Amino acid sequence: MAEPARDRTALLAEFGSEAAILRPTLNERDLHSAAALLTVQGSPGSRPSLMGWTDGRAVDLPPEVRREIGGAVRLPSTVAGTLEELSGWRRRWEVLAAFEGEADPPLWLKARCAILEQRLDTLPPQSRADVAARLRWVLEAMAAGPNPDEAARLARLRVDLDECTASGLLEVAPEPEEPLPMEPAPGAVQTGHPAEGVSQAADPSPRTGAEKRRAVLDLLQAEDADGAEPLTDREIARRVGCSPQTVGNVRKSLAPAEPSV
Structure with a gap:
């Protein structure tokens, strides 16, 4: 019994009072209200359900329950946001259980967490x-x-x-490298300024990942065609503005596949 008492003491110090801990949040109220309209009271000796659903995965939720519980509070649109909400609800239930002594979460919380878990399995990462x-x-x-x-x-x-x-x-951005010294134009005085009549080239626009890989591929194929001495991955990465790892991946894709045994 000493462990729960220590937990409650720590939680009281964190939240300030038991009333603050037990006071439902706005999201809790909205989800509880949505679930109340879908709750079916069981027979004597059995637990209530959400239109027959008492626990389990989101695929088993009735469509009406999924719609109402999923829509009562706006669902996160990212994987990271979804995990943050799920972790928040789990933490919230731990806090409430420490004071209310209930071992089983309410139905609305189970349903919401089941929906979040399914989204964690299916949302594409951005x-x-x-x-x-x-x-x-x-x-x-x-x-x-x-x-x-x-x-x-x-x-x-x-x-x-x-x-x-x-x-x-x-893709990890390449480490910045020291720029190569520029050759002065013939007859130009090395004052740090371009010679008269010589314009400075504008910085090239940033490339997408696909454009960088295309540029790497062009350089590698040019080596094969000209029979020139191969450039190192680091040198190609410097010229293209990508990481040496990207160059290595493209180089591996050009290697002939090993014959299967």
Whole structure:
């Protein structure tokens, strides 16, 4: 009994009072109200349900429950935002359970978390933060124990990583390098200013990841055609403005496939 008492003491210090802890948030009120219209009271000795749903995955939610619980509070549009909300609800229930002593979350909370979990498995990543959130979610789910969705989650994570690598989303910008010294124009005085009649070229517009890979491919193919001495990955990366890893990936794609045994 000492452990729960310490938890409550720490929570009181964090929130200020028990009333502040138990006071429902606006989102809690909206979700509770949406669930109240869908709750079906069970027979004596059985628990209430949301139109027959009492627990489990989002795929088993009745369409009306999914629509109302998913729409009562706007769902996040990113993987990172979805994981943040799910973590927030789990933390909220831990806090409430420490004071109310209930072991089972309310139906509206179970349904909301089930919807969030499904979105974590299906939303396409839009940033590095989304990829990191997906990886964190998969690892947390695996740590929780065997799950029928584990194989699908791992497959989805692999697809995400492949797609993000191909699009350049995970590409790390190359480290800045010292610019090469410029050769002065004939007859020009080295004053730090361009010679008269010689214009300075404008900076090229930024390239997309696809354009960079195309430029790398052109340089590599030109080496093969001319029989020139191959450039290093770092030199090609410097010329194109990408990372040496990108050059290495393109170079590997040109290598002939090893014959299968």
